[in-house]
Amino acid sequence: MFDWLQHIADWLIYSVFEIGADTQLGTALNFFVYDTIKILILLFFIVFLMGIVNAYFPIEKLKNYLNKKKLYGLEYFFSSVFGAITPFCSCSSVPLFIGFVQGGIPLGVTFSFLITSPLVNEVAVAMFLGMFGVKVTLIYAVSGILLGTLGGWLLSKFNLEPLLSDWVKEILENKMQQAEYKEEKRTFKQRLPEITRGAWDIVKGVIIYVIIGIAIGATMHGYVPENFFNQYLGGGEWWTVPLAVIVAVPMYANAAGIVPVIQVFVAKGVPLGTAIAFMMATVGLSIPEATLLKKVMSLKLMAIFFGIVTLAIIISGFIFNLIL
Template sequence: MLIQKHTKLLVSIAVVLPALVLLYIYLQPLVNLLTYDLFGLKPDSHLGASINFFFYDTVKILILLFLISSLMGVVNVYFPVERLRVFLTTKKLYGLQYFFASFFGAVTPFCSCSSIPLFIGFVNGGIPLGVTFAFLITSPLVNEVAVAMFLGFFGVKATLVYAVSGIALGMVGGFVLGKLKLDRYLSDWVKAIQTNTERADEQWEAEHTPFVDRLPIIITEGWNIVKKVLLYVIIGIAIGAAMHGYVPENFFTQYLSSDKWYAVPMAVILAVPMYANAAGIVPVIQVFVAKGVPMGTALAFMMAVVGLSLPEATLLKKVMTWKLIGIFFGTITVFIIVLGYLFNLIL
């Protein structure tokens, strides 16, 4: 019975995976057929361009998102949070702990607000504050959602630059903030927990579950991620489609063009009051770039939107004083601006 169940699972994967790949390859002709032949819209009309953009990008991003979410599910299953916590608090890593925390932030599907409970757990579990900052910085910036959408919108080169720089930002930001010895600015609530809680050595026991038995759970969780961000994807792509079809070409370049030295800091400062996750903002960034905004300026705007938000600051108030929140936001803002200028040079 178990063998039969495994066989059905593997056969289903063998059928569905090639079907998704073929759909991805032939998606644009199919969308053109739907938009221009069945719906009768004109390719050169504002509505036709917007509808075509919406259908194509929505399906493309959902396919990539499901595949990459499932792949990252394998990483998450075999590299769980508790194992990371024990690893970072018991091993001599000679600075590599910043990389591990930042990398873990990159492979976990959290926005800035949903990553804060893990941040609190890390602080209360005895992980150094700088290492927890490395996780908090990278977690909303780089995840399978952002990577899937970037890969679909901008290609391999831009995706690699974005992912590597996001992880590097977490490492450097965590290291700098750690060296500033900011533990005294944690809230009294956190200090009380750290003082009164006895920390026993916790052992992580590996689960010797065969991979084929884990696979249905991994695929289900990958689909659950897609469902959780589906609304953000649709809203973000809808906004991007409207901008793509109706916003004049020179609207964004007028204020954020490469010949304006203040474009990058202006993009970052304007982004902070906003809040969106990667699924909602990446389609908008694609339109920015299509309208002539330099890639570095657009990326800086996106990083500030997903990584420096007012809701995040509100939640962080539970574990930090306003002074520490200000230091955290100010430091990351400077790093994002520097990255924006760097991106404009290399992309």
């Protein structure tokens, strides 16, 4: 989908600036250019689509449906499955998270989506099938969905809505005020300028966080040697799983991008469960995601969210090592 953008990044870094593709600086800058442009495009596109959905979709009916007790928690599962089938990384999932909150979807349900979306996608599943087989692929996919389901359900028990950032609260307040004076029927052409302005306002509000986060991830991507992870994660001791999760947090990659790295880890002796825990932490607990979430969550809410997801990934890593 973004092959053309990779060609642009290659041309700019390797040809225009003449920085070698085999250098750490070249790798880091290429990563930064490619992911910055890609994520900004995705940010605007996703927020724009959510603006259309919010304008036309009967969100109140969906909210009331999701709040019905007869679902017995299945709303978290459905949101987690939706996260699994959407091909977004952690940073590009955040605009959808904002759209869910804007639409009045319960916060725990939106967390189920936010947890699962970067962990599981169809590209990573296809790559897992080719590299590790059906059993490992099923364990990976099902565990990612269960992490989102259970994580969202658990987070819903803490009444976390007051811990959303003032920026999000202002968006919600303005949305409610606008709804009071909203015309009952307007054409798409009449709504389009308002939807476009709303999407651009959200992108402008988070762009600095995107750039800072990707810059951090690019630095780690280009300068942290692969042997570092093999040296400290390959022993199989109990502490290697928590260490893998902690070490993965500064990294930045989507699930499809990290799968080949995981294959190298396993080939060099890192236990598969430890490697999968590392992958999940890389795509679901990254510093770039945290810098972007800082715009929509208070520090306390971020600490609760990342704490629960971290604990769930560590437990999953131990279980994977036992059964694989």
